[in-house]
Amino acid sequence: MNDILLILDYHSKYTEDIAEKLRLEGIACRILPGDALPSEIQAISPLGIILAGGTGADFPLSIDGRLLHTGIPILALGNTTASVCLLLNGEIKDTTMLKKVENVSFLASVLTEQLRTSQRMLHAINTLELSNELKPIAKWKDEIIGFKHQELNLFALGFQIESNDPDGNHILMRFAIDICGCSKWWSESAHIGLMRSHIEKTVGDGTAICAITGGLDSGVSAVLAHKVLGDRLRCIFVDTGLLREGEVEFVLKHYRDKENLSITLINAQDEFLDALSGIINAEEKQQTILNTMRRVLSEALEGVEYDAVIRGITCDEVLRYGMVDAIVPTEGKTVIAPLKELFKSEVRYVAEKLGMSKEVTNAQSFPGTGLALRLYGEVTKERLNLLRKADKIFSDAIYESDLAKKLFKFFACLFPMLGTKNDEYLVSFRAITTADTREGASLVLPARIPFDLIEECANKLTAECPQIARVNYDLTCIRIEVD
Template identity: 30%
Template structure:
């Protein structure tokens, strides 16, 4: 991995998508905050630098700026959205607040040729892009020309081919810019000359080396949920350090039907990884009793997991590290990925570090990956498709699919409804076409008629989405016959539910999970 691309994060919620697109082009990259130590930026040895978008406005005095040395490294620089605007300001251009904001789908008119567009777009063409900006470039920095325009941005793409500096007001990293991946590949491969020799096999080797370097001869315990993330993390860490790893599976009483038994069977019987199984459902449900706020639920579950892991580690004679299957979407919604200024959407139970009283340090080898990349890594590690292809399941489990107070009775109702729903999806041959599907038990009761009698029971919401990375998602377009059949089964087979609805909200503006 001799060719490296540096991405400077200005706080965009989709910065990691830039990294993902660069990796898809076969080029290794890392993300650093915009305010990283200049020596670190200089010593990185980047063959190209990408400036991400962000929520700030360069029209204000105290907003982030790129390190000036970036423009003196002699390497190509690409500014995206905010990154383009700060590049213009820093190099002598002017940015203003626009009276024509653009959010969502827009169309770019290719006004001139540029190396960034070679083999992708031609002068005079019109292409769909995805915008998210309230400012626009008013005048260009010296040396730049306008190569793309949109209705709300007269300088929607700019280029200085001589210095290999480029700026785009749109976001090429998101799937809603159909040619965006090709433009980014053209930048890192064609303009920067990167060789494209990075792969998931390379990531595997790098991650194993990093785990060994971090852990040394220490002992590691891994919080195993049985989902894709923790499973891949466990197998990767086991490959790196072998018997130094012990997995701990905690049943918090909020798992899907049959999940606890399946986890024990797979990891203890098939992978021969040391496994401790702990039924802590009474402890978790007791702490969650009466709690309705979703943030409090997540924090209670996270803290209780730590308490249980700490107890089990003591029983094992102590451990130096706690391993988790934390992924990037968890991190970006909870805290800034690299210390940059991204806005918190919601906290995740496995993000944010460990209590000071614990002497264990975190091992999170998947922290920079998206779900589809984790699945690719799982296949690289030889995990079966049945496990690698499982729908995501959050660490807090059914707790965040049960708005309002959590009780054992409600958890059992939801568990049964969820099992029926997934069974119908599998019977219809749709499981692999859907990114994630689950039932939600709403804190609402409605009147119904069942067996000629009045009922007053819970409402169940069904959720199913398609996605590639979990950062954006669309509801799955089930036909009415499927939904009617599934609703009938749930109402007939699950006592406590008398009404079923389907959630068609996309992400954004919603999140995939309800809490």
């Protein structure tokens, strides 16, 4: 058995929360889709399995019943509890929609030891009728919402682990350490060591290619691979013309001059502008940029010999989209993704352990589409220059005011103004923070930055760019439901 827990994903938000909590405690974990085959799971040979479900009334029907009889300890959380109950000959008595905090009482078990009651955010409750092989371990009022198997090392709780949740953390640690026998060996440094060994073993004496986008994910992957391969790693950076002001120089300064990566810079600004000509729809822009990037890289690598491709894909992307095709040609090549087990929120810590500068690790994320989707309407050189100027003025003011570390993102958007005599534009500044609610939603909130800062940015922008006729600050609050 490998000293690792396996999380089967039935709800990406809670899967990420559980994985991060385990790793913070030093428990190693891997993530697979919920429909992974029992043979895939047994090949990993984990010490335990967590079924990470959601909190809604509907429950997953894709759980393979054979999984429950592999002899591997299992903890079902959230609505996967109802699924497991049915697979073990139980029944669902009723479903109650709550979306409020309620008391849950615990019965004695190795999983719930030292817990008597806990306040839990209960969204929807599937009350259970247990078969003879199951024994209750958690109740809401007098209704059963959690159970253990009389013979198998199997537990289920009909609620999820929350963000600030000592009782939930206690349950996770009881399962990981006391039931599964995991040890606390995982850390960012340990992950780096494993990936270095994997790269060394996989590439051997061969060579590898890595496309650097300017983002942290591809940069960290390249730096990690470079520490193993040295000059046998060749990096390619494409200047799309859609990057922020000074972005190309920033990337080369850090990765080429400081990290000593071998980087080939390709100026493809004209190719991307030509490809985007006349396109207004955001989805069409996104697909056009992806297709153009693949074509540019394919042409650049024609006739180049390499054995492996280093990808900067993270677990967030794998869970959301699967292992989509890389932007670099991979046919007949070995693909190595050093960060595919990590979430974007964890990549920064790996970067710090690699010794990368704070200037890079603290830089705000930037979409692969660059400025194209922050520019409404057709992408033209003139409009890009205006948006680039607006974005820099606003970003510089945020950094100079020492507000950047308090914000999730800050940027500018450009809107053509219809019905004006000349080509005039509106610029919208946007700075946001994020928060989770106990009701199960994520909030994107407008940051309360000083009015004087916004006014100063607006005055400077309109003075330097006469085409900007209006400037506003976006106060939209967005609520994203997780179920």
